[in-house]
Amino acid sequence: MPFAVVIARHGGPEVLERREVQACHAGGGEVRVRVTHVALNHLDTWVRRGVIGHDFGLPRIPGSDVAGVIDTPAGPRSVVLHPSWGCSTCAACLAGHQNRCASFKLRGENTDGGLRSELVVPAWQCLPLPAHLQPAEAVALPLTLLTAWHMLASRARLQRGERVLVQAGASGVGVMAIQIALLYGCEVHATARTPERRERLRELGATPWEYEQVGVRGGLRDVDVVCESVGEATWEASVKALKWGGRLVICGATSGAVAQINLRVLFFKQLDLLGSTMGTASDLAAAWREVIDGRIRPIVHAVLPLEQLAAGHAMLESRSVFGKVVIELPQADA
Ligand SMILES: [Zn+2]
Incomplete structure (x- = not known):
């Protein structure tokens, strides 16, 4: 019997409930995906816990990043x-700005996600698995890769040789942003809280910094582009840097969403503050080519x-991970 993980009410990991569901059938232009892996994002924990003032439309099946098998x-x-x-028909979509569409859908947020044994999707939503990657690896990419690509390539219009700071470099978006900035031939700096994570950032090719060293005399300054997702806690230092x-360019506010800026600094320094959310189909197509080529x-x-889904959520919430946590689903035929 097909199953899904359902969030019927907000709360702790105990609200992640496995239920039996109806079998899926593909219609015209659709494919049935037997799900093998789902990567967790912070979004999954927000859908589970709830966000004040935001309606996730429960019950909701979470899971934005999905890998599986289709029959061809x-x-x-x-x-x-x-x-x-x-929606693919409005002016924003026709201009290629799917993430500005009033009907924009993010799997697992405002439409049911992939944490289930099977689902049906339009065939165009399938990206090929790169030959050199396992499904458990590739599933870690789409959402954070798309987010980081849109931030740096499309919004900040990164230029070769620029000096880039990635705040929270060890996060899912952070490790993608570092790789993208390196791909652009940039000088990449990144922050992380612990010496172990800073060492991992160095291995990735970034110059690691403690948060307290950003924007201060003797620390990291004179940066062309800051990639922000932390928000309140790092905002002032990011502007100073x-x-x-x-x-x-900012895509999230994990530490809080209310920040101040000195307007004289904004206009004297002639800064650009850029909001960014998710990305477009062409962003992901461009980014996926780099994945296929191994860059x-x-x-x-x-x-x-x-069975350890709750533990996966706890790992994310403890902010002790470097990169992504992937959930492997049981296979009915195995
Ligand atoms: Zn649209």
Whole structure:
């Protein structure tokens, strides 16, 4: 019997409930995906806990990053799924800005996700599994890769040789942003809280910094682009670290969403403050080519069986992971 993990009410890990569900059937232009792996994102913990003032439309099946197997005339094929899409008919979608669509969908947030034994998706949402990656690795990529690519390539319009700071470099978005900035030939700096994680950042190719060293005399300053996802706790330092004419691009506010800025600094230094959320189909297409060619790689912290889903959420919430936590689903035919 097909199953799904359902969040019927907000709360602790105990609200992640496994239920039997109806079998899926693919219609025209659709494929049925037998799900093998789902990567966790902070979004999963927010859907579970609830966010004040935001309606997730419970009950909701979580899971934005999905890998699985589809049947094709040539036999079974492993795929990874697009995490988001627009209505494809509005002016924003037609201009290629799916993430500005009023009907924008993010799998596992405002439409049911992939933490289930099977699901049906439009065939175009299937990305090919790169030959050199396992499904448990590739599944770690789509959402954070898309987010980071849109931030740096599309919003900040990164230029070769620029000086980039990635705040929270060890996060899912952070490890992608570092790789993208290196790909652009940038000088990459990144922050992390512990010496162990800073060493991992160095191995990735970034110059590691403690948070307290950013934007201060003798620390890291004169940065062209800051990649922000921490928000309240790092905002002031991020602004101080920017050089004149610098750009700050932000996709999240994990520490809190209310920040101040000195407007004289904003206009004297001629700063650009750029908001960014998710990304477009063309962003993911461009980024996936780099994955296929092996120039961007997934960073997987742990692969856990479905029975340890609650432990996976706890790992994310403890902020002790480097890269992604992946959940492996039981296979009915195995
Ligand atoms: Zn649209």
